Amino acid sequence: MEPSTIREGYLVKKGTVLNSWKVMWVVLADDGIEFYKKKTDSNPKGMIPLNGATLTSPCQDFNKRTFVFKLSTTKKQDHFFQATHLEERELWVKDIKRAITCLQGGKRFARKSTRKSIRLPESVNLSELYILMKDQDSGIKEMKVEKDKKLFSHCFTGNTVIDWLISQGKVRNRAEGVMLATGLLNEGFLQPAGEISKTAAEGGAESVLLDQHDALYYFADSGFYCEGYSSDEDVIVKEEFRGAIVKQGCLLKQGHRRKNWKVRKFILRDDPAYIHYYDPAKGEDDPLGSIPLRGCVVTAVDYVPDAKRHDVEGNLFEIITSDEVHYYLQAATSEERNEWIKVVQVVAKSGK
Template identity: 80%
Template sequence: MEPQKIREGYLVKKGAVLSSWKAVWVVLSDDGLDFYKKKADSSPKGMIPLKGATLTCPCQDFPKRPLVFKISASKNQEHFFQATHLEDREMWVKDIKRTITCLQAGKKFARKSTRRSIRLPDTVNLSDLYLQMKDQESGVKEQKLEKEKRIFNHCFTGSTVIDWLISKAKARNRQEGLMLATGLLNEGFLQPAGDLSKGAAEGGAESVLLDQPDALYYFADSGFFCEGYSSDEDTIVKEEFRGAIVKQGCLLKQGHRRKNWKVRKFILRDDPAYIHYYDPGKGEINPLGSIHLRGSVVTAVEHIPDAKKHDVEGNLFEIITSDDTHYFLQAATAEERKEWIRSIHTVAKSGK
């Protein structure tokens, strides 16, 4: 019988020889993980058997890549994958863990703690807690705070986090609150902003999150940005980055000159309405380009004149900007194409 397919999509994988990070198409089946150089390839570039494997998430091997998880195969081989965003990582990790558990004939897989000081109860679901914290009505309020001659937008203090956890009966006291908040920081749900919080996170302190009014943090999927000069080389964020993140993920994009297709990570923001695209293996510091969506049109297409059929086929859509620039993109599935078109259309219509 053919292996049952469980999940598929783009992930960024660390190369075993050159140690470079490149986007690959990954297919999770009930017996292993196949990864392909391109989605259209018929044979995989490699296969990772999951029987006897373990999964580590969060992975501390690459501190500057918080969305990385590690699969340690039975032959002492380590494989590192990076998701495009937190929700994407959580879904992959959940399905891979379930697959490993099934292959081990009911033996439970216990995730290893990344820090000896953190022993969260089994009943604690950090993903659910994070969603509650982000609730616009009852969650932690994002603020505009000034510190170190800089203005931090969409952030909050460490003491605010602990106050919220206690007020919502998530923690009985500040010590329990620190344990939960540190778990959220270790998992990548919260990110440090500013020298004080970054220093604590990188210094390996017992309580990584600081219960202090001067320690600043932000939600990983928020519209956080910093203005002003920074001693740690934070960039001055342009106006187009101010909007909150509406949607993000990997798509295939056709180049304007060579007409070749490459995997790019896209981040859609509203107010102002922009979509930026990046090399998924190089992070999100400098985008490769941006598309101003105000007044643009987005539609599904079935054929692209300059594209060879064997290179790209299905789930295509086009963005036509107000200055008549055309962008051709491909989603992984028909449902994903529908979601991108809907989100882009909404932003283009309502954003500045």
């Protein structure tokens, strides 16, 4: 039987010869991973067998790169992949681990039920817990805090984390809550925001989350910022970067000058309403550009002017800014295109 496709999408992959990082279209099947230079290519650049492979996540081999995972084959070859954000990495890791387990057991791939026992800290799936914590309705509420002549935005206190874990039945007492929250901190799901929490996180071999009202933390991929701070870690950011992240991921974008198409990482923020786009292989220090969304129009399109049909076709959409600048983008699937259009429409109306 032909191997069935489990997951596919854009990931940044480290080269095995030149050690450079490049965006690849990656396809996970039940027996291996294939990666392509472009989504439209018929022949892969390479294939990684999953039989006997081991997965390492999170991978801490690269200090300046986050959301990296490592796949090691039986031939002692290491392959490094980088996702655009935390949830994306966890979805890839979960499916790859399941595929490896199924191969070892001689079974066809089938996703396990996500229902887990989480009464004890040892049995908690941290990535699933993190998603619950970020839920806008039932999760931890982000807030603005003024402390030591600094304004922290999109953050929360350590004791709020413990209160939430207890109220949701994830732990039985505050001691278990600290243990579980410390696990979230060590895995990078939570980050320390102020001097007290940073000191505790850097005080020993293992970070510790403080169950205190004056210890501040934030979600790893939130819109956290701090005014009045001058350290290297918390610089004052521009106004347009202060919004909370609504959606992020890779899309194909048409250039304005050469009209060529390249994969870019897009981050959509809500207040102020902006999309910033980056080279996904180089990180997020310097965006390549930004799209102001306030008052924009976003629609699905069937084709793009000045684009060759064989270069790009399907799942296209267009953003027209209030200044009448046109941006043409392509999603990997029709579902993803619909999601982007929906969130852009909402932010364009509600964002500032």
